[in-house]
Amino acid sequence: MEGLLQISPGLIIWTLINFSLYLFILAKFGFKPLQTALERREQTIADALRQAEQARAEAQRLQAEAEELRKKTHAEMVELLRQARQQAERIVAKAAEEGEQVKHTKLQEAEREIERLIAEARATLQREAAELALQMTQKLLATALDGEQHRRLIEQSLTYLERTN
Amino acid sequence: MSSAVSDTVASQHRHHEDIPPSQVIPHLLEELGDHHELNIAFTTTDVLPIILYDGGRWHFYQNVHAMEQAGEYRLVKGHVVRVQDGKSPTLDLSVTNLVVFQWIGMLIVLALFVLSARRYRRDPLAPPRGIQNAIEALVVYIRDEVVRPNLRSERLTRQFMPYFVALFFFILTLNLIGLLPGMHTATGAIGTTAALAITAFLVINGLAIREIGIRGWLHHLLGGAPVYLAPIMVPIEILGLFTKPFALTVRLFANMSAGHIILLSLIGLIFYFRSIFVAPMSVGFSIFIYLLETLVCFLQAYIFTILTAVFVGLAIGDHAHEHHAEQSSS
Known part of the structure; x- marks a missing residue:
């Protein structure tokens, strides 16, 4: 037990010498590069993290911007479509109306033309009938009646005819 | 010759x-x-x-x-x-x-550190590999879990990391060498542990005096008690200055010797009973104790290091904080 429990000053002094020497060499040649590298790496990682955070925020901002832009574009598109449809409907309606009007005008014109033609025909027919009757009567009576009297007579009979017609 | x-x-x-x-x-x-x-x-x-x-x-x-x-x-x-x-x-x-065994331990630690230092110099940003990785993990653990929480100052941590790292690896390596068959445990001798405790004593009090001044250090001898208790407190605190390194000395020495003595006793049982049937039990228990000793090797290196850090933290007290705050505010 004596050997185990002895406190030898020699060993204490040697340990102090050894440990000091070891500490000096370790601190200077072994630990310093490690510490420098560790600090550099930690700095780099911290920087990278910060940059990643910034990049993430930037990406988020851009994404939000894009989303907003997309929404705006979509709304614009919808609005444009709506306007286009409205315009188309208006044009179609206008065209239909115009067509209707043209048709109507044409019809009226045609009607007027027909009436005019009828009236014309009728007038011609009256005149020719009167002429014919006059010639016939002249031939039959061979009498020289006053032209003026004849005409009145004939017109009276024509009016009568017309009325019966 | x-x-x-x-x-x-x-x-x-x-x-x-x-x-x-x-x-x-x-x-x-x-x-x-x-x-x-x-x-x-x-x-x-x-x-x-x-x-x-x-x-x-x-x-x-x-x-x-x-x-x-x-x-x-x-x-x-x-x-x-x-x-x-x-x-x-x-x-x-x-x-x-044991001096030679200390040299062996020193050389092993220095070789490992210097070898990994070469890698750090070549590319400081490369991920650590192999033994470099193991060393780095332990160093980072010592810094983040042992030194920084106790010294509570980035400047002191940076300054005293080499000491704590050296202390930890020195004790650990000597402990582990002692487990190899045919080798001796340098940390199983009071001389070695006493010397390490002396360095701890110097660091604890030297740092305390440097950080809080000789007046602060003397004030700490009161242990926070009123001045009229000085006749009781001062002797106790002075005793406390020496019991701390003494406890460090005995703890490490006893832990490293105890395992060896138990192994010796277990194997001795075979010879005491003069029976081969005791052998399986002795061997079984020996293996268990051997594994336990492996754990103790790491544990005691850690305990010696963290206790030194804790004692340094206690010796500085909260003054380091105030001192630091004053410095940064001015």
């Missing part, structure tokens, strides 16, 4: 054979201590120089054999004594077995 060595080895062997059975265990316990012969890998060689300071002058001898040849001193029970009166010299500063 070689004949001298073989001569001593032969005498050592004779020495071993001469031991009576009742003295085997005491002798083996003796073997756990320090020696003037190099005791490595089951061989004993007489190559270590003897350095003595006696009678106001230095004596140097090449080895034990040379010393005994010279006739002034001789080795009795492993101790150098004067032939004249059988008393020890004033100071025996010989390179002993």
Whole structure:
């Protein structure tokens, strides 16, 4: 037990010498590069993290911007479509109306033309009938009646005819 | 020289054979201590120089054999004594077995650190590999879990990291070397642990005086009690200054020796009962204790380091904070 429990000053002094020497060499040649590298790496990682955070925020901002832009574009598109449809409907309606009007005008014109033609025909027919009757009567009576009297007579009979017609 | 060595080895062997059975265990316990012969890998060689300071002058001898040849001193029970009166010299500063084991430990740690330092120099940003990774993990653990929380200052942590790292790896390596068959545990000797505790004492009080000033350090001797309690507090606190390193000394030494002694006792049981049937139990328990000792190697290195850090933190107290705050605010 004596050997185990002895406190030898020699060993204490040697340990102090050894440990000091070891500490000096370790601190200077072994630990310093490690510490420098560790600090550099930690700095780099911290920087990278910060940059990643910034990049993430930037990406988020851009994404939000894009989303907003997309929404705006979509709304614009919808609005444009709506306007286009409205315009188309208006044009179609206008065209239909115009067509209707043209048709109507044409019809009226045609009607007027027909009436005019009828009236014309009728007038011609009256005149020719009167002429014919006059010639016939002249031939039959061979009498020289006053032209003026004849005409009145004939017109009276024509009016009568017309009325019966 | 070689004949001298073989001569001593032969005498050592004779020495071993001469031991009576009742003295085997005491002798083996003796073997756990320090020696003037190099005791490595089951061989004993007489190559270590003897350095003595006696009678106001230095004596140097090449080895034990040379010393005994010279006739002034001789080795009795492993101790150098004067032939004249059988008393020890004033100071025996010989390179002993455990000093050599400390060198081995130092060289291993330095080699590992310097090798990984090369990698760090080549590319500081590269991910650590292999042994470099293991060292880095331990260093980062010591910094983040041991030193920084106790020193509570980035400046002090940076400044004192080398000491704590050196302390941890020194103790750990010496502990682990002691587990190898045929090797000795340098940390299983009070001399080694006492020296380490002395460095801890110097760091604790030196740092405290530097950080809080000699007045702050003296004020701490009051232990926070009112001034009229000084007659009681100051002696207690002064005692406390020395019990801390003393506890460190004994804790590490006892832990590293205890495992060895238990192993010795377990194996000794076989011889005590003179029965081979005790062997399986002895071996089984020995393996268990051996594994436990592996754990203890890491644990005690850690405990020594963290306790030193805790004591430093206590010695600085909260003053470091205030001091730091004043500095940063001004």
